[in-house]
Amino acid sequence: MSQGGPSAGGEFELIRRYFQQAALTAAAPESLPLLGIGDDAALLETAPGQYLVISTDSQVPGVHFPHSYQPADAAYRGLAAAVSDLAAMGAGPLGFTIALTLPDTAADWLADFARGLAQGAQDHQINLIGGDTTRGPLNLGFTVFGQIPAGQTLLRSGAQPGDLLCVGGSLGDGGAGLQLALEKRLPEELSSHQRDYLHQRFWRPRAQLSLGIALRGRATATLDISDGLLADAAHLAAASGVAVHIEQSSLPASEALQAWPASIRNEWMLRAGDDYRLLFSLPAAMLQAVHAEQPDVRVIGKVQAGQGVWLDSGQGPQAVSGASGYQHFYPSSAGAADD
């Protein structure tokens, strides 16, 4: 299973266990998957030295995006969220398919959706290569394909004590952007330029594909932040068998985020989902080279021996307890377990 989750607090872990059984019962196919279920994406070796990277992702209104959406935005955001899993593996984009289930076929809805999809495809340099349309409750199913040379794949499991913990850019914009998307009351000091920025960050996120490629052979563990920094840091720590220490004061906030009080801002930076920034561990000796190519990268903490996530908010490191999984934005409808 793709593993932004377990957002919904572990109950979907059950599903993963069931599917892992299913994966193991099948007889060996012509080409065995190298990773299968568990990281951001699955890998198939298609030719000696070349891995095909595959990730699949469903988006449902009311769970992954508000019911009040523009079709073009939903298309763009859904594609970007799926492509973000390719970025987290260090893969270059190859193509995607869409399995679109929709209740009717209003021409203006479709035209708008196709526009957003085309824009997302262009911005991420990834081609639509096939799909399927079905009548039913709206469901956007994206399957994305990338490729990576063998041995350069970015997994979640290689973080080493002593590594730096880094992010690919500002955090918390997803949480602030959601306020706009839900048409909540906004701070008066938020400029129209800042509103536009947050709207874009929420509805038109850019998967960090070039950062992922820059991290090949450098980062020791990588994933994309879709469930919130603390939850995703916990995934990295667990997969790597290490402790992750985060320095609250080092978390990068956008200018727009400054319009909110520090307490709200901090909460979003730590726990809001949908930032789609890469979170990675990096040997200190690699930082300069990465910075030269990717100036937005920020060091936010370090990897140490131990386990779990530790947060230093100014009074020394405190253990962050339990799953801090992001419930998306409909607590009443119980969130989702995907990324």
Added chain:
Amino acid sequence: MSQGGPSAGGEFELIRRYFQQAALTAAAPESLPLLGIGDDAALLETAPGQYLVISTDSQVPGVHFPHSYQPADAAYRGLAAAVSDLAAMGAGPLGFTIALTLPDTAADWLADFARGLAQGAQDHQINLIGGDTTRGPLNLGFTVFGQIPAGQTLLRSGAQPGDLLCVGGSLGDGGAGLQLALEKRLPEELSSHQRDYLHQRFWRPRAQLSLGIALRGRATATLDISDGLLADAAHLAAASGVAVHIEQSSLPASEALQAWPASIRNEWMLRAGDDYRLLFSLPAAMLQAVHAEQPDVRVIGKVQAGQGVWLDSGQGPQAVSGASGYQHFYPSSAGAADD
């Protein structure tokens, strides 16, 4: 788009057009798809001489299978339907992902679903390699992967006048099996063995992977019958720019199907969906070799110059007019456009 459709009478054609625009606007990726949207599956060239075959398919209760279903059956049937597109391309199976959207996580539902999925994976020699779970109205999204040597792909577009028209086995079982699935009244002369056979044919169809592989380099056009013989024959005729003539008396019926009156039987053989048999055109010189490997193959007509589908029910060939697309089994809910 995958093209079992246009089942719902052409309105989903609109969607395909929109998506084709989206596919063309994106910039060229590292590796261009060779076919993209339009045949049973998409192709990517992953290494010189090797194509990766990809097909994506959504299954929704009330559209693709009745609301009264066993989770294991829905899983098996959904996977087999998706794998059938690989068979129609002549591909060998590599793996599949599932994007599962479900309203809750009842353990017994999941255990049963996983059992059916594992059985389907084993029967089709295809491994589960990844997936995604989301909260929402039930939706089974399968993406299947196969591979085929370059130049051996079975398309829909190569049928030549003079070719024989063939199917991979009995027709109409999908229509009869649906009667069982919907708990309709059945003929009294139907034996329990025949009931079991039809139940299996509906809920546990086997994608004809070995037939597809046997047709490599032999068949001139191939697809799988998911919308009904006449509708899928029309797709083959249109894609190849030929006329297809079908001999009603040559259509192969299972023993179980004989329990129904000829008029109903014929209707199902011609128009019922979900048979998942391969329909293909074959140069006459190839028939003996194919028969030796695949004894269930039957010749049901021929390819001629012209266009459209012609049916000879004993009074000479009659043009079959319009789209005979199968509306699945909920005419009120407007069917679906996928295969």
